[in-house]
Amino acid sequence: MLEVRGLNKSFSGFRAVSDVDLTVETGQIAAVIGPNGAGKSTLFNLITGHLRPDTGSVRLDGRDITGAAPHRIVRMGVGRSFQRTNIFAKLTVFENLQAAFLVHRGRGRDFWSRAAALYRDDTERLLASIGLVDQRDTVAGTLSYGNQKQLELGLALASDPALLLLDEPTAGMSATETHDTIRLIERIAGERSLTLLFTEHDMDVVFQIAQKIAVLHQGRVIADGAPEEVRADPEVRRVYLGEH
Ligand SMILES: Nc1ncnc2c1ncn2[C@@H]1O[C@H](COP(=O)(O)OP(=O)(O)OP(=O)(O)O)[C@@H](O)[C@H]1O
Ligand SMILES: [Mg+2]
Structure with a gap:
């Protein structure tokens, strides 16, 4: 490969x-x-x-x-994570993952719909997959270091x-x-x-x-x-x- x-x-x-x-x-x-x-x-x-x-x-x-x-x-x-975390510190965990989907897939035909509605299901699934459901509304910058790295793994996975x-x-x-x-x-x-x-x-x-x-x-x-x-x-x- x-x-x-x-x-x-x-x-x-x-x-x-x-x-x-x-x-x-x-x-x-x-x-x-x-x-x-x-x-x-x-x-x-x-x-x-x-x-x-x-x-x-x-x-x-x-x-x-x-x-x-x-x-x-x-x-x-090719997805990657960085040695130092690369998350949006002021967004919540959910918003970080959703933003990653937006970056990788764009808004497409959903251009006029509210950003909050976009990729909601994909984001929920990814949130569950990386084990951060309980932290979905936590502001990323306040997560424990381990959870930040977990979130970064999620960001890398959003590009499939x-x-x-x-x-x-x-x-x-x-x-x-x-x-x-x-x-x-x-x-x-x-x-x-x-x-x-x-x-x-x-x-x-x-x-x-x-x-x-x-x-x-x-x-x-x-x-x-x-x-x-x-x-x-x-x-x-x-x-x-x-x-x-
Ligand atoms: N942008 C840069 N400009 C100048 N030197 C650099 C740059 N990036 C890396 N280096 C140098 O290249 C060498 C390799 O660095 P690199 O970060 O790839 O090592 P590493 O194996 O990842 O180390 P670590 O285990 O500490 O993460 C080091 O001597 C580093 O100082
Ligand atoms: Mg290194």
Whole structure:
């Protein structure tokens, strides 16, 4: 589904992503791990069009999407969440999700109807699916951190993606929140037959759900394969797992 070849990105001479190859099969749950500054978020930004690579290509279902605008890539079925939350802090949970549907689907023939009526049923369904029904009228900025990340997952799902990229979905969460979020992501991925690519620092989370792991170190992929292979890889142990 996703094929990254020879991807490079430098920031004023500093190679943040260096000759990266990465493939994700349809339906797979894949993780990109690596120490702080390894280039994980930069790689995601290159895939989703938020950054343009210096060289290399990104293919989605065989189609070249290298350098395409983010909204076009979303329309082609790639959703994402951000490392820092991206919600509208002053809107309620319900309004956040409804706004996401409006952004992705537009008003169409409903142009003259009141915004409040639009995508009400879709929003209700999504609200239930991400487990935030009880918080529907809460102003998003006042949600717990864990619930904010849950809401952000909902925003990404409003575009009905086939491939979902999650940048540290459990960052900053308590152990309980992390556990619940992982269960939620697994359930939603299963229900929607999503292909998932995520970054994560919590190794328990990574080894619990990833079917394939790529390890980035200083912008390069130093290992890529099944969790058991990656866990046993001497270089991975030396540069990464050994640090924890
Ligand atoms: N827009 C930018 N301008 C300059 N340097 C950048 C920019 N974005 C990222 N970098 C640098 O590129 C390197 C990779 O950063 P990136 O955010 O991709 O790492 P990461 O693996 O996501 O780290 P973390 O685990 O802390 O989120 C870092 O050294 C970072 O400082
Ligand atoms: Mg990052």
